[in-house]
Amino acid sequence: MSGKGDGRQRVALPERRQPAVLVVRTERPAHITVLVDQPQGRRPRGYQLHSADGPVVARIPLSRGGGRREAGFRLEFRDGVRVRWSASAEPPDAVPEFDVHTGGQGFDVVRYRGTAGPGVLRHRGRGTVVLQALDDELAEWATLGEGLGDCDIAVTWPGPGYYQVRAHGAWILTREAGG
Template identity: 40%
Template sequence: MRRGVGGGLRRLWPWRGRDASALAEIEAEITAFGEALNVHSFSPGRPGATDEMRAELARALDAYEQAKRDFTGARTRADTLDALRALDEGRHALACLDALLAGRRPPEHMSLCFFDARHGQASKQVSWAPPGGVARNIAVCAADAVRLAESRSPVTPQPGQESRVRVQPRGSKPRTTPPVRAPQPQVSGKGGSGEQTHQLAMPSYRPAVMVFSTNGQTRVHLRFEGRKGRSSRLYRLSGDGTPITARIPLPEGNKAIAFRVFAAGDREAWTATAVPLREVPCFHDEINGTGSDVVHYRGEPGPGALHYAGPSLIQLEALDDCLAYGVTVAEGRAGEHTFQWPGRGYYQVRSAGAWSLSAT
């Protein structure tokens, strides 16, 4: 097993400027981890070495190499976050190796902060739910844990903040104004005729994706009010015989995203939630799915293949570092389509059926 790690990292970022200090800090962390691997006392061939120990060392080495690749090729903020996640994976692997060598139980892996990987290691699990959503346990850093605890504290209205009642002038007709709903990080409903405009609040972390899901099988058209950063405003979503789970990019620059839902029926419940990029599936060689999705290709530029077995047209679109539409890489109807991967990055699949992507 090759142990040669460490050494300096060559910076290749066209976006230095204000991010230079943060990038230098990440570079120092990766270099320090490589040095820790170099001086570690464990050898795969030592007496008493087990397959589990060798597997943890291999995981640490792989994570280090992945962190270097993500960092030296970093052209987007998302790439640096990938480097941090790979570094976190490597540190946990090394901690597990140390525990095995000492005869202890491997430590639990506490992931990076749910809200932003740049916050660092999570310190505790808390129960959290977006407004109107379902509560779940998430791992957060100490600062976010305090922020969440404070946000649950009751707020007492201050003098002068009481609601005011507007008096209707005598003889005038009452005005009926539909209620305006504040944007929320999770929006839910049943069916949809397109008459109501929903507002999905953009999260504090950027970029992000929308996860649109249904409880049952249905067909949905999702229409966004603004076209900025999109190849089109209309998204045709289908679970191809199963409930829908579709990821849709949310470009930067907006505080809220306005959209309308057109559903085949009015009984199926749906939810739309803003989630961080770590919810996007990563792959090097092959991935498959159904319906519209966002995927993170971590391979090299080169030939690729798109297999499609659904109705209508499928499109594969390259996204920029803000998840805005860049260029259409491949499109076609059912069958196999060859194309060229431009390189690592985020890609959007716009589809109404089953598909697979591969690097050939």
């Protein structure tokens, strides 16, 4: 699905009975909020996506709660500046993998393939940054670290798995040498 507007949209979840991610892409730099509908009528959850130096490409975990076959969402563009975008629900193998380091801007989901041990979340930007471990259903499981503004946060990787970064700036995740 693609568009230039910011009305309510729906995407079909992959057929397999596994979690999914909403992959959002823009054709050029943008700052958008994606409001994802939650199961059982709970309030939509907001995800800040942005990129200052290239198109946005970010993943958002989607709940399968209640046997849902599709997920609803809405895009809101910062300062009314709209850009062309596309969004699709994809299986978890759409999540980029890393074992030593990876980076991004704003919100994203990544898959750590390394071993348990020490690591660092480096954030450059305003506002808060949070690193969370996700469970096998891509639901939030544990907060590994959080900070504010420009910061380097020591974290301990529980091991291979899915993780989400909630940030307002650029970030880098690394596994420390020997970890």
